[in-house]
Amino acid sequence: MPGEFIDIRVDAKVAKNATLARKLAEICPVSIFISPDEGSGDGIAIDESNLDECVLCDLCLQAAPKGKIKIVKLYE
Amino acid sequence: MRFYEYEAKALFQKHGLPLGQSKLIDNSSGAPNQARAAFKSLDCGPVVLKSQVLSGGRMKAGAVQFADTADEAGEAAKAILPIEVNGQKCRSILVEEKTPIEQEYFVAITWDGRAKRPVCVFSDMGGIDIEEVAEKNPEHVSKTHFSSILPLTPRIAKEAVGATGVSGSDLNKLAPIVFKLMQIFLKYDLTLAEINPLAKLKDGRFLVLDGHIDMEAEARGNHKALLDELGIGDEETRQGRPPTEFELAGARVNAADHRGVAGNVVEFDGNLGLVIGAGGGSLTLFDAIRDHGGEPANYCEIGGNPSMSKAKELTKLILSKPGVEKIAVMMNVVSNTRVDIVARGVIKGCLEAGKDPAETIAIFRIPGAWEEEGFKILEKYGVDYCDRTVSMYDAAGRAVAKMQS
Numbered sequence: 231m232p233g234e235f236i237d238i239r240v241d242a243k244v245a246k247n248a249t250l251a252r253k254l255a256e257i258c259p260v261s262i263f264i265s266p267d268e269g270s271g272d273g274i275a276i277d278e279s280n281l282d283e284c285v286l287c288d289l290c291l292q293a294a295p296k297g298k299i300k301i302v303k304l305y306e
Numbered sequence: 307m308r309f310y311e312y313e314a315k316a317l318f319q320k321h322g323l324p325l326g327q328s329k330l331i332d333n334s335s336g337a338p339n340q341a342r343a344a345f346k347s348l349d350c351g352p353v354v355l356k357s358q359v360l361s362g363g364r365m366k367a368g369a370v371q372f373a374d375t376a377d378e379a380g381e382a383a384k385a386i387l388p389i390e391v392n393g394q395k396c397r398s399i400l401v402e403e404k405t406p407i408e409q410e411y412f413v414a415i416t417w418d419g420r421a422k423r424p425v426c427v428f429s430d431m432g433g434i435d436i437e438e439v440a441e442k443n444p445e446h447v448s449k450t451h452f453s454s455i456l457p458l459t460p461r462i463a464k465e466a467v468g469a470t471g472v473s474g475s476d477l478n479k480l481a482p483i484v485f486k487l488m489q490i491f492l493k494y495d496l497t498l499a500e501i502n503p504l505a506k507l508k509d510g511r512f513l514v515l516d517g518h519i520d521m522e523a524e525a526r527g528n529h530k531a532l533l534d535e536l537g538i539g540d541e542e543t544r545q546g547r548p549p550t551e552f553e554l555a556g557a558r559v560n561a562a563d564h565r566g567v568a569g570n571v572v573e574f575d576g577n578l579g580l581v582i583g584a585g586g587g588s589l590t591l592f593d594a595i596r597d598h599g600g601e602p603a604n605y606c607e608i609g610g611n612p613s614m615s616k617a618k619e620l621t622k623l624i625l626s627k628p629g630v631e632k633i634a635v636m637m638n639v640v641s642n643t644r645v646d647i648v649a650r651g652v653i654k655g656c657l658e659a660g661k662d663p664a665e666t667i668a669i670f671r672i673p674g675a676w677e678e679e680g681f682k683i684l685e686k687y688g689v690d691y692c693d694r695t696v697s698m699y700d701a702a703g704r705a706v707a708k709m710q711s
Contacts, residue, residue, distance in 0.1 A: 234657065235650050235683060260613070282614050282650055286679070305686040 233281030235305055238262060238290070241298040246273040250294060257289045307521045307544040310358045312400050313536045314517035317494070318501075321486055324513050328402040330358075333387060333395075341383035341401055345376040350403040355382045356516075359394035360544060367391045372404060394548065405513055410503035412436050413466075413484050414518075415491040418451060426450045426466040426488060433503040446470055454492055460485045479512050480504070494532065495525035523570065543570075552627060556606065559619045566612030566643065568620040576601025578668065578709050579624035579633035581617070581652055583608035587638035587698060594702035595634070600709060603630045611643045617651020618658065625659040625666070632668040634705035639694055645672045645680035653687050664688035668708040671701035 244250055248266050251274040255265035260283035264275040290299050309317070312330050319325055329344035331337050345353055357369035364370045369389045371382035379401065387396055412432035418425040429447045431439045440447045448469035452462045463485035467477055483504065491499040498520040505515050526533060526540075533539075540561040543549040549557070556571025567583070578600050582591040588607045595602050604624055608617065624633055635652050637643065649670065656663040670684055673694035684691045690708075692701055 234654055282654060285644070285647065303682075305683045 232278055233284075233304065235303065236281045236284040237302040237304055238276055238281065238284070239300045239302060240274050240276075244274065244294060244298045248272050250274065253293050254290050254299075257293055259287060259289070260285060263290065307523045307526065308360045309519035309521070309536070309538075309544075310360065310397060311356065311517060312358055312398065313538065314519040315400075315514065316536055317490065317519060317532070318514055318517055321490055323483060323486055323501075324511065326403045326405055326513050326515070328400055331383065331399050331401060333398055337383045337387055337399060338380035341373075341379040341399065342376040344401040345373065345379040348401065348403060352404040353379055353401050354404045355379060355386060356400045356402065357386045357389060357391065357396040358398045358400055359391045359396060361392040361394045364391050369396065405505065405515070406508040407503075407505045407515075408508050409506045410515075411480065411506070412439070412500075412502045413487060413504055414498065414500035414502070415488055415496070416498045416500075418449075421451055423451045424454055424488070424491060426452065426463070426484065428466045428470060428484060430470045430472055432505075436502070452488065458485075458488055458492065463488060475510070476506065479510075483512060483514075494529055495522045496520060497522050524567075527564075552604070552623070555623050556604075556620070559616065559623055562619070563613055563616045566608070566610040566616060568606070568608045568612040568616045570605070570607040571620075571623070572605040573627075574602050574604055576603045577629045577631050578705065579603045579627065579630040580606060581608060581621060581624065581633055581635040581648075582606060582637065584638035584640050584643065584672075585609075587636070590638070591634075591636050591698055591702055594699045595706060597699075598703045598706040600702070600706035603627055608637070608648070609640070609643055612648065612651070614647050614651045614654065617648045618655040621652045621655025622659050625655065625661060632666055632705070632709060634668045634702065635670045635672065636698060636701050636705070637672040637674075638698065640672060640674035642675070643672070644675055645677040646683060647676075648672055649680040649683045649689075653683065653689065664690075668705040669701050671696060671698065 251266050254263035260280055262277055262280045264277050266272055315325055327348050327350055329348060331340035331344055352374045355371050357364055367389055369386050369391050373379035373382045383399055386399055410433035412429040414427045415424055427449055429439050431446045448466050450466035464481040467480045467484055487499050496519060500518040501514050503515045505513050541554055541557050543553055543557050550573045552573045553571050556569055560569025580602050582588045592602055592605050624630060653663045656666045664687060667689045670689050670691040
């Protein structure tokens with residue numbers, strides 16, 4: 231189920247980057263990203279049930295190449 | 307959070323306080339047989355059987371009985387089992403050796419809110435109501451404050467006991483007991499550590515005959531190891547009466563997620579659900595609702611930055627209560643709780659409960675961290691909100707007015 235308040239969009243160019251996927255899973259404080267090591271496939275995977283837990287810390291934006299991940303506030 | 311007597315005594319025993327022999331028996335139909343067996347295994351002569359309830363007044367209710375034989379112990383257990391003391395059912399029965407007492411003392415450590423320090427209250431007239439002693443025989447009651455920051459020394463305990471005129475051997479035996487009680491109080495974040503009576507036996511020994519422990523509810527997480535050791539589960543709210551299913555569900559919501567607090571739910575009969583908290587805000591807001599003529603459906607406490615899902619689950623729980631038409635979401639000014647995260651939680655809670663947030667949330671008044679972000683969310687869903695320019699009292703009034711319109 232997508233988030234009610236938050237959506238996270240991943241650019242197709244980095245979607246299969248397993249190294250970035252692991253990094254995102256490591257840094258996200260609210261476990262929105264799932265590590266490929268947890269059987270989520272070989273790229274970036276999102277746990278949609280956690281999207282609304284996003285605390286807007288922007289750590290994912292800083293870890294990814296500029297503009298490749300976007301946090302969308304659905305209430306704006 | 308109150309402890310049963312047997313749990314208080316287990317804590318005392320862990321710290322070397324002197325206790326009589328005892329056996330705990332359960333509250334099943336087999337309790338009389340267990341009581342007979344306990345009498346025999348204790349092999350100490352007469353015993354006292356005490357119902358384990360979270361309330362005073364056991365003796366008056368007949369929930370404390372004496373037995374000189376195993377059969378009498380069985381009969382006493384049978385008599386005690388069905389007795390409710392101030393609405394509290396018997397949880398178990400403590401069978402304890404009956405000791406020949408020469409004198410009874412009272413000692414309690416608690417917080418003195420005005421002095422902002424712990425205080426030791428000691429009396430050489432124990433076993434009876436300490437307020438009555440303080441009123442009629444004030445010279446027999448000492449109050450000794452001590453620091454919760456500076457190192458605790460045995461001298462303080464000696465001062466507390468000596469101030470009532472106790473001296474010599476008794477002073478030397480009592481002071482270490484009082485000192486240990488002070489240490490226990492500080493170590494476990496207690497709000498009350500009481501021994502009454504603390505008995506001097508005819509052979510000169512001192513024994514803890516009854517104990518009362520209250521732990522600060524917020525400190526439960528810090529003392530999980532102790533609570534596990536005593537068998538006190540997260541679901542036990544330990545209020546002055548048995549928890550309702552609604553309150554137990556509230557405790558489960560709080561325990562399910564370590565982030566922040568969304569719990570301490572207490573059920574009331576009204577129709578306005580409350581999601582309230584922050585630095586004493588819960589009590590203030592609850593009183594404000596009542597002062598405006600509102601009827602709260604519950605009390606609760608949120609704070610410490612609960613997650614979205616925690617705020618959501620609490621909201622859903624409150625909305626599931628029959629008769630609850632609206633909720634008021636109000637806090638004091640918050641610095642350590644995210645306004646936007648709570649806003650998301652309560653709105654999502656409404657949506658998942660199949661309700662329109664704009665109709666259901668009577669007022670949202672949480673000023674503080676990330677409030678601008680929170681207000682954007684509230685505006686999108688049409689929820690009536692206010693900032694810190696509206697007092698908690700006035701916000702409560704707005705919520706009550708909506709209930710009455």
